[in-house]
Amino acid sequence: MTAIQKVAVIGAGVMGAGIAAHVANAGIPVVLLDIVPEGAAYRNVVAETAVQKMLKADPAPFMHKRNAKLIQTGNIEDHLDLLADCDWIVEAVIERLDVKQSLYRKLEAVRKAGSVVSSNTSTIPLEMLTGGLSDAFKRDFCITHFFNPPRYMRLLELVTSPQTRPEAAQAVTAFCDHRLGKSVVVCKDRPGFIANRLGILWLLAGVTEARRLGLTVEEADAVIGRPFGIPKTGVFALIDLVGLDLMPHVLGSMVKALPETDAFHQIDRDLSLVEKMIAEGYTGRKGKGGFYRINKAGGGKVKEAIDLQTGDYRPTQKAQLESLDAAKAGGAAALLAHADKGGRYARAVMARTLAYAAALVPEAADEVAAVDEAMRLGYNWKQGPFELIDKIGTERFVQVLKTEGIPVPALLETAAGRPFYRIDGATREQLGPDGQYHAMRRPDGVVMLEDVKRTVKPLVKTASASLWDIGDGVACLEFTAKMNALDPEVLKGIAKSIPVVQSGFKALVIYNEGSNFSVGANLGLALFAANIAAWSQIEELVEKGQEVYKALKYAPFPVVAAPSGMALGGGCEIVLHADAVQAHAETYIGLVETGVGLIPGWGGCKEMLARWQANPKAPKGPMPTVGKAFETISVATVAKSAAEAMDHGFLRPTDGITMNRYRLLADAKARALAMAESYQPPQPATFRLPGETGRVALEMAVKGFRKLGKATPHDEVVAGKLAYVLSGGDAADVTVELTEDDVLALEREAFNDLVRHPDTLARVEHMLVTGKPLRN
The missing domain is CATH 3.40.50.720 (NAD(P)-binding Rossmann-like Domain)
Structure with missing residues (x-):
């Protein structure tokens, strides 16, 4: 067809x-x-x-x-x-x-x-x-x-x-x-297929074993969550998210469909507490709460959790178990081996779940990789069941099963202590039910950096960035810090990569396989520097960032940014400085600095002016350009998709969008190679900005929002600095032509003023502690 x-x-x-x-x-x-x-x-x-x-x-x-x-x-x-x-x-x-x-x-x-x-x-x-x-x-x-x-x-x-x-x-x-x-x-045509067949057993065991072993919901979620690479929702918060009322229906269908010999039937299915909660309207987040709820009585807002034994709600408490401390040092294996109730719970739930996964091959799936992929993408596990077993050790895991009296599946017997995955040369292989290892092949058109990294050494490496040769004359710059936050080591990595790419490659792709492209500058480092009054270090970092990003923009080779997930603040600014962007459809991009009392300091203001000035659909003239940039930056606009990013000017109409995350690197590489054939660096932009008249107009608009209660006192301060930069500063006039360097100098001045402001420092600290913006 x-x-x-x-x-x-x-x-x-x-x-x-x-x-x-x-x-x-x-x-x-x-x-x-x-x-x-x-x-x-x-x-x-x-x-x-x-x-x-x-x-x-x-x-x-x-x-x-x-x-x-x-x-x-x-x-x-x-x-x-x-x-x-x-x-x-x-x-x-x-x-x-x-x-x-x-x-x-x-x-x-x-x-x-x-x-x-x-x-x-x-x-x-x-x-x-x-x-x-x-x-x-x-x-x-x-x-x-x-x-x-x-x-x-x-x-x-x-x-x-x-x-x-x-x-x-x-x-x-x-x-x-x-x-x-x-x-x-x-x-295969089996009940529940793969993800729900395994996921439902996991959730059922999670609920019933927590009650049996006397854990609180907070303890259970802490044990089943991060130590196993599972989202912090664990079991109970996940059920709240999807809806408690679905559990009886889904469980009923599985009970009816699966044969009595299936391990699913060996788990206690007493859900009387759940049925009671549903009857009282506690169906999860879509209702008035579930295992967790927000109690707003008396005008307050207290997060509460249900007592699994009594059914009464009480304020949430942080889980404190020796097994969780052991897991921080020794991972999932240490948690499974621990004697306290957290360890017993981990064995009762995860050992049973992973054993069930092994029993599904080849009954429900031909390959262990299919089961792992289903749980990674269907339930957001960081690692699939067989990857987890490998991390624990197959031989050690079999001993856990025997100790717990859980039947050892045939596939684990076949493994005989060998891992389910291994690397043979440059090829990743998986163990089959036949006891032999089989090569794993990516679909045509899929290139993954994790495969490249198994075969070559980085061309450049700093504490927070690496440069890789991905073939065909294209290099790939990867960020590696936590959440890919940007710090001096990232800037050093970019600076060192540019001459390497220039001397031996056709093009550069900026890409990584983390959950987020970059969440922006490392605020913790900035706050530490501010707390010890190391203002010169902050000023140097701002200037260095501008210098490096400018070098990236005007490098003698094409630069293609390939973001996915969050590309915020400094991460957004890297995207703005690239010659082209090949974005994953689920890219959430924006200049969010005003939320922490700052303005973009690494060229974001300058690039947004250039974007709106060059946009053929935007009204012409200095004030419309300044107005659009101000509107976008002042309220920390974040596009909720790559398609929306084009509306806000973060992406150009000529930039590309890739729907499949696995195909992003290949698409970006192809775009970079196509550009390399006749590449010429961009011409620097010049600006004619309105100066004082434009700044006053923007400040009056902000004052209006302040009177309406839509802007806080510090919002007004930050917006005033932003208006100063975007309107061109004191010397600007529509008859005066400003260069990119002129606007960068204004950015530095405004950023360095704001970073010293006590209300900005309060915002930064509040964001680091709570993860939420402070409205001061």
Whole structure:
């Protein structure tokens, strides 16, 4: 079949609507249909209401509000004819076999030959879904199990049958990979597939074992969270997030679907406390609370946790266990070996969960890598189950299972103390159920820096940055500090990399595989310097940053920034200085310095002026340019997607967006090589700025916001400094041409003034301690 160019989604519930929104995010037209409610005056009300809700939702299902225009709404009684030209039809209706099969028979009559039909189910086997349907339908049918929310969760589980055409599976796989940004994991037609089969057992064990062993919810979440590379939500906060009311339904389907011999049935399923909570309206964050709640009685705001034994709420307490202290030094292995209740809980939950994972290969998946990928992307584990077992040690883990009386799965017996993953030369291999190691290959078009780093040594290395040769004459600069915060060692890494790239490479890509591109400058270092009055060090750092970023911009080779996740403050400024950007779709970028009482000091003000001045769609003249830059920077605007970043000027219309995170480096490298063929460094910008008249106009606007209570006293101080810089300072006038260096000098002056201000220092300290801005 040809490439998928139009999609239909049947079912406008949370999942169906979210899938439709994400297809629209890919720029693909999509038809969204649902039932006609009894007595409805407007027959498309269900689908149309779903779209309107998504436009207001946070987190937003749409990467840009304009994407909603790609969704055509309708109903399944009047508009099935709209499916006639759709290449892929996704069914996301209620989990009832009779309802689904009735719909499939209707689809058979209207869909075009060769169009793919898939179900989003995770509870009904594919064999049952297609029972009694035509061979032609079976050939075009598969299961595509998205995870909620579809925009943000990168996992898609694909299930096919022996009757499914390979071409149909390939078309869906390619579309979900390239256009929707999904990692497609092939699963067998087993209950719960991979992620939910394992994840549900993990959550059930987490809840029941905490009650049995007498842990608090805070202790349980602390034990099951970070020591195992699992988000700090652990078990209980995660259930609050997804909703307690889902647990009985999901557990019920698993109990019904899995054979009595399955290890799932050996876990205590007493959820009487959960059922009581649901009955009282405690369904999690979407309700009035769950295992955790915010008590607002008396006008206060106290975070509370439920007592698992009594069902009463009490203020939360920090978990303090000897096993957690042991885990800080010795990791998951030390925690599993500890004798206190934290160690016993870790063994009761994680040992059982990891053993269950080993039992799923080859029953539910052919490869251990598929299970690991499913849990990393479906449940946000930092490492998959088999990566965790390797970290613990397979032989040591088997001993834990034997001590706990947990049956040792055949795969662990086959491993016989060997790791599940190993490196052979430059190739990563995984252990198969046959006892042999097999090479792991990336999909075509995927380049990962982690693979490169196994085969070569860095060309440049500092404490916070490394430069790598990624082949074909392209070098890659990687940040390596915690959260990729920027510090003098990053600036040193950039400065040392420029001559290396110039002497032996065609282009440079700035990229890393952390959760965030960069959260900005290391505020802790700045606060320390301020506290000891080392103002000269701060001034030198600001000047050095400007110098390095300028050198990057005017280097004699193309520089392509490839951000993903947060690119804030100084991280945003690096992106602004690149010749081109290839951004992951989920890039959250902005100049956020005003939130800590500062202004951008590494060229951010200058670059935003240049962006808006050069934007062909922006109004011309000094004041509109200054106004747009001021509007963006003064309120610390952060784009919530790469698509939104173009609206704010952080990305140019010519910059690229990659949907699949795994394909970002390859796409950035290709862009860099294309630019290198005829590269010329950019011409420096010049500015004609309004000076005092412009500054006064901006300051008056801020005073107005202050009177309305929308700006604080220090907001006014910071905005005044920003207005001074953007309007060109005291000497500016529309008849005077200013250079980039002139604006950089104003940035330095304003930044150095603000960093000495006590209210700025209070903001910085508050952000470091609480992670939240101070409104002073």
